[in-house]
Amino acid sequence: MMLPCLLTRVAFRTPPPMIHIRLLLCLVFASASSLAQTPPSAVANSNEGARSLWEEFMTRMQTDYLEPVDEIALTRKAVDILAAENPAFSSLPKPRDYGTTPEACRSAFHQYVVAFAFKAGRRMDATAVVELAIQRLCERHLRFAQYIPASTQAELATLGKANLGMRIEVSENGRFYCQPFAGEAAALAGIEAGDELIALDGVPVEGMNRWKLKVKLYGTDGSKAEVRVRQTTGRIITAELIRRINNGLRVTATSGISGTTIRIPLFDGNTLSDLRAALQTVRPGSPLTLDLRGNGGGEIPPAVDTAALFIDGPRPLLLCKQQRRGQPDVDLSSNEAMMPGFKRLNVLMDGGTASSAELFISILTEAPALRVALSGTRTYGKDIWLEGATLKNGGGELYLPMGNMVTTGGKRWTNGIEPTTFGMKK
Known part of the structure; x- marks a missing residue:
């Protein structure tokens, strides 16, 4: 959580050099201390947890995925995904050598993850970085694979039961397509099967994670949402839909x-x-x-x-x-x-x-x-x-x-x- 920063203005007529030095030292110390507010033990636990999480993911990929997996190639994709996630991380050096064994490859990836988390500061710890990599790999490279982070699961558990009268299908290219329930809000508003969902409550859904979208689709009975879709003809429809508890998923x-x-x-x-x-x-x-x-x-x-x-x-x-x-x-x-x-x-x-x-x-x-x-x-x-x-x-x-x-x-x-x-x- 970002805390408000209170600044006190101090006026000096002609500050002596020693005061300038002390002010500079204080500023440097404050910056360093802000980066070190996380206890070392917590950082170490996160780093070790991140290593274990990636190893578990890769082990499951090797044993359970329907097709053989090239671990080094998949790890390179994970690094490329993280580097492209935010322009601020594009300058972070990527591993030069991934080795020839799973252990060496995972070690190289772990070093990159730790450096990524350090650069991210308070925004992400190492475990969150690995979760992001897994989630993006599932979304963009692993056909039909899905990963739901624990934080998103907690949100899904508290979802309201009312929906907008339609189900959303996710294509392999990450686009969202509407499947309205007959006689329900979406269908009555003119939304048809196969219409592409492009915005919800004025927010574009392109690039949005499917589970985050689901959190936004559901709500309390009677609540409203503005839905914007593109029909197969190219026509754009914007409709205000009312969420209702219905039998949309029953025969x-x-x-x-x-x-x-x-x-x-x-x-x-x-x-x-x-x-x-x-x-x-x-x-x-x-x-x-x-x-x-x-x-x-x-x-x-x-x-x-x-x-x-x-x-x-x-x-x-x-x-x-x-x-x-x-x-x-x-x-x-x-x-x-x-x-x-x-x-x-x-x-x-x-x-x-x-x-x-x-x-x-x-x-x-x-x-x-x-x-x-x-x-x-x-x-x-x-x-x-x-x-x-x-x-x-x-x-x-x-x-x-x-x-x-x-x-x-x-x-x-x-x-x-x-x-x-x-x-x-x-």
Whole structure:
């Protein structure tokens, strides 16, 4: 915290040289003491904690990341990221030699981190510098990896439950795209799926961390926020939205002359029971549409169990596999009973449909007795699965892509799933 500095003006008619010297010494001493206000023990603990945090991160990268990692190349990227973070740090000498072993490379990086923290002064300690490096690497270089610092986790834990009637998708280039909930504030204001969020409450979101953005999106019921988006046509919309507590992430069903549409916004612990209840309301023989637009995925087991509701066959029903580098495949099956009467499905999807939602669609299209029409636009293309762990040396949460998902028929969707029509998949 910055403390106010109180200045006392002292007037000297003709100050003698000795007073000038004393004033200079006092100023030098004050500057030095301000840099040394942090106890040496605290600095040492931070430095050691920073070293341990980076080693833990790199160990997890080597053992868990879905692709082999070149530690020296990744460390160089981390140094480049830190150097570019602020112009004030660009002049800080980078390591000349990273060595040929992990130990030498980590030692070189640690020396740079300590120098960076010293230059940052009170703003950052060594552990915070390492957390920044990890966070930026996940955002810019490690595909689908995420890191949530402990400080941000504390903010997320106190979030209000009211939202702006939409979910935000983050693209690989760090841009934010809106996925409005039908009938909620964002959709009613004219915001459409795929519109790019460019400002919130007058503050540009470009370069903002996704978790910091989430903190700003949520709030108390009835609070307001000004949202500015760029539509695919290039048109800019600015709208004042009211936060409401809603069922945006629960399964909902609407029926009409053209049949029943069931919207599945996410796969979580509620999805299976919600969908089963919704299917019980569908009239026999009525056309059924499953709306997965904007469904960014969620948990894998609920997606597998939910798909099993539409597929006949002996239980347990083997539907897909999880693959991981250097390890045998893990079979994923379901014991959920099929709900009869649904032989033809129409699935709505778009660029916000991703991950376990794509797995769900792929499983359905492989079922021999189902005829599935895929309507809309190509899906996102995320056929990997992530796993999270708390880094014990830093307290932050690290999510890494561990491997690929594949259906029992060998189907993957690295480049997304294309729309089809009835009969075209067989």
